[in-house]
Amino acid sequence: MRICTNNSNKFVVFADNIHTYNSQMTIDIIGAGIGGLTTAIALEQKGLKTRIFEQAEEIKQVGAGIILANNAMQVYEKLGLRKEIENNGNIISSMNITKANLKPVSRVDLSYFEKKHKVKNVAIHRGVLQQILLNRLRSTEINLKHSLKHISQTDRVPLSTFENGKSIQSSVLIGADGLTSVVRQCLFSGNELRNANQICWRGVVNFDLLSEYKNELNEAWGRGGRFGLVQIDKDKVYWYALKSFKKHKNEYAVSDIDSYFRDYHAVIRDIIAATPKQQVHTAVISDLKPTSTWYKDNVCLIGDAAHATTPNMGQGACQAIEDAYVLSEYLKKYDTHAAFEKFQSLRLPKAHLVVKTSWRIGKMAHLSSPLLISIRNLMMSITPSSISRKQPEQIFQLPGL
Numbered sequence: 057m058r059i060c061t062n063n064s065n066k067f068v069v070f071a072d073n074i075h076t077y078n079s080q081m082t083i084d085i086i087g088a089g090i091g092g093l094t095t096a097i098a099l100e101q102k103g104l105k106t107r108i109f110e111q112a113e114e115i116k117q118v119g120a121g122i123i124l125a126n127n128a129m130q131v132y133e134k135l136g137l138r139k140e141i142e143n144n145g146n147i148i149s150s151m152n153i154t155k156a157n158l159k160p161v162s163r164v165d166l167s168y169f170e171k172k173h174k175v176k177n178v179a180i181h182r183g184v185l186q187q188i189l190l191n192r193l194r195s196t197e198i199n200l201k202h203s204l205k206h207i208s209q210t211d212r213v214p215l216s217t218f219e220n221g222k223s224i225q226s227s228v229l230i231g232a233d234g235l236t237s238v239v240r241q242c243l244f245s246g247n248e249l250r251n252a253n254q255i256c257w258r259g260v261v262n263f264d265l266l267s268e269y270k271n272e273l274n275e276a277w278g279r280g281g282r283f284g285l286v287q288i289d290k291d292k293v294y295w296y297a298l299k300s301f302k303k304h305k306n307e308y309a310v311s312d313i314d315s316y317f318r319d320y321h322a323v324i325r326d327i328i329a330a331t332p333k334q335q336v337h338t339a340v341i342s343d344l345k346p347t348s349t350w351y352k353d354n355v356c357l358i359g360d361a362a363h364a365t366t367p368n369m370g371q372g373a374c375q376a377i378e379d380a381y382v383l384s385e386y387l388k389k390y391d392t393h394a395a396f397e398k399f400q401s402l403r404l405p406k407a408h409l410v411v412k413t414s415w416r417i418g419k420m421a422h423l424s425s426p427l428l429i430s431i432r433n434l435m436m437s438i439t440p441s442s443i444s445r446k447q448p449e450q451i452f453q454l455p456g457l
């Protein structure tokens with residue numbers, strides 16, 4: 057199946073065989089997630105031809121929420137998508153770490169960065185964002201039901217074979233296929249997934265959030281776990297909850313999630329109770345141990361395929377969006393090898409900083425000793441705002457290209 061967008065922005069579906077790469081350079085992208093779609097949009101706008109190969113049978117609005125931090129929104133401003141995203145999400149002007157009772161421990165005022173970079177931070181449903189990105193594509197082919205099976209290279213030309221039996225040759229291939237990237241597993245050695253020994257539940261629920269929380273991200277840190285909540289649309293709340301497990305993830309069943317957070321604020325208990333258990337997504341938290349090689353010949357990894365991070369900084373998708381911006385700029389200006397080399401050189405330090413910092417935050421957030429928790433909360437509460445601002449200052453800054 058091939059999906060194209062016509063001039064009226066409607067999807068046109070063709071059932072045909074996929075032919076191999078032709079004489080006009082086409083950049084093939086494996087994966088139609090946020091990173092893959094954003095990359096295709098950025099390349100399209102620079103006059104480069106792209107194709108996407110996606111394992112799903114259809115692209116539909118699934119998943120939970122996502123927070124597009126200032127750095128991601130700067131990219132979408134450059135791509136002409138900022139206003140539409142803001143209109144379909146909810147503006148977030150502060151990020152708060154609290155105790156389990158929602159009493160603040162630490163606060164980052166995002167209005168400073170809004171003024172500095174002239175964009176806002178937006179919480180939005182992931183499915184809504186994905187549809188916005190799909191609607192913006194004009195010429196990119198999106199080939200569904202193409203689950204990547206294997207990649208081989210002959211004379212630096214990658215040959216991708218899919219589970220449906222079809223194959224393509226690409227002159228340029230971008231692996232945007234996530235944490236368990238088949239592109240990475242086939243072509244890049246020495247990669248290691250790390251289990252954080254934390255289980256995460258995510259949900260979206262219709263809920264009338266108190267006005268004091270409507271434009272905030274609040275993350276409540278308890279004993280060995282935490283709970284985050286943010287409004288993503290009118291009367292719609294995205295929430296996530298995490299617990300540490302000692303031996304096996306089956307220590308925690310979603311059916312008992314109410315009891316795991318019974319000591320948290322009433323708002324948190326009400327949000328959990330209002331969410332049908334069958335609509336809660338469960339996942340074990342892992343990341344990719346930082347690796348120094350993101351490209352090989354004419355193949356390059358982006359997003360989670362290159363630098364998967366734990367979700368503790370809310371930067372997973374944001375870093376993929378930055379990848380899309382930087383890589384598209386370099387592919388327009390330089391030959392493939394130089395573009396990949398410059399991309400990796402520029403993006404790797406920041407992406408690795410996010411991965412390492414997020415891993416540390418995850419451990420700090422899940423302390424179980426009451427004494428250590430008290431010390432942690434005290435240190436966070438007395439940290440000057442100027443110091444608390446330094447980390448997001450570094451993360452939100454886009455490189456000048």
